[in-house]
Amino acid sequence: MASNVAGAGKQLRIIFVGDSGVGKTSIFKLFENHEVFQSPVVTINPQTIERNIVIGPPHETVKLLIYDTAGHERFRTFTRQYYQDADIAFLVFSITDGPSFHHIGEIWMKEMATNRQGNTEMILIGNKSDLADDRINPQSTSKQFAEQYQMRFIEMSAIKNDDFQKLYSVLKEAVTHVIKKGGGGTKEDIVIINDDEPAPRDDGWCSKC
Numbered sequence: 001m002a003s004n005v006a007g008a009g010k011q012l013r014i015i016f017v018g019d020s021g022v023g024k025t026s027i028f029k030l031f032e033n034h035e036v037f038q039s040p041v042v043t044i045n046p047q048t049i050e051r052n053i054v055i056g057p058p059h060e061t062v063k064l065l066i067y068d069t070a071g072h073e074r075f076r077t078f079t080r081q082y083y084q085d086a087d088i089a090f091l092v093f094s095i096t097d098g099p100s101f102h103h104i105g106e107i108w109m110k111e112m113a114t115n116r117q118g119n120t121e122m123i124l125i126g127n128k129s130d131l132a133d134d135r136i137n138p139q140s141t142s143k144q145f146a147e148q149y150q151m152r153f154i155e156m157s158a159i160k161n162d163d164f165q166k167l168y169s170v171l172k173e174a175v176t177h178v179i180k181k182g183g184g185g186t187k188e189d190i191v192i193i194n195d196d197e198p199a200p201r202d203d204g205w206c207s208k209c
């Protein structure tokens with residue numbers, strides 16, 4: 001089921017992609033709770049929230065529709081629908097998990113290239129930076145990878161509230177870039193995917209169907 005979102009001005013769709021367990025939901029929850037937005041959070045369903053961000057000068061309020069998606073392979077068919085109109089994608093890996101970094105190029109960027117309809121601005125996030133002693137993925141390698149694909153890149157920890165400022169800054173840059181290029185939708189053409197519906201697995205099994 002889908003419904004239109006009310007509101008004026010530009011609206012951008014933002015998605016999280018990456019392996020299971022890298023911290024996508026934990027980062028998503030920072031968007032729910034953080035006071036930096038200075039506006040109330042609108043929860044559309046447990047996996048989708050709406051927040052406003054102000055860019056400029058000149059000041060312009062842009063509505064962000066932020067979708068959390070599951071990384072596990074069995075939900076991949078279901079999450080593909082999010083890629084189609086995504087304006088910005090957070091590509092998340094864990095600095096403590098080697099495969100999660102390699103899968104960014106081997107799986108997630110390929111999934112997006114196959115399924116998206118327009119341009120998607122990509123931001124690479126190396127999460128769990130608080131676990132420096134367990135680091136597997138060197139920062140220099142991730143930085144080089146991001147430069148190769150012209151992505152913004154940060155390392156952060158979803159459990160450090162202060163690190164959200166880094167994410168917010170890089171997101172603001174990306175939002176400004178997308179809006180300058182004439183991207184984003186308006187209230188008439190944004191449609192919300194209703195996550196309350198059960199997600200079928202690739203093999204057709206569905207716990208709630």
Ligand SMILES: Nc1nc2c(ncn2[C@@H]2O[C@H](COP(=O)(O)OP(=O)(O)OP(=O)(O)O)[C@@H](O)[C@H]2O)c(=O)[nH]1
Nearest residue numbers: 020021022023024025026070071072128157158159
């Ligand atoms: N130390 C540390 N733990 C984290 C961090 N981010 C997430 N975690 C933990 O990692 C585990 C997985 O986090 P999630 O946010 O559920 O991961 P996910 O990517 O949403 O996983 P899926 O929903 O399966 O795709 C949880 O136990 C989190 O508490 C972080 O920055 N540092």
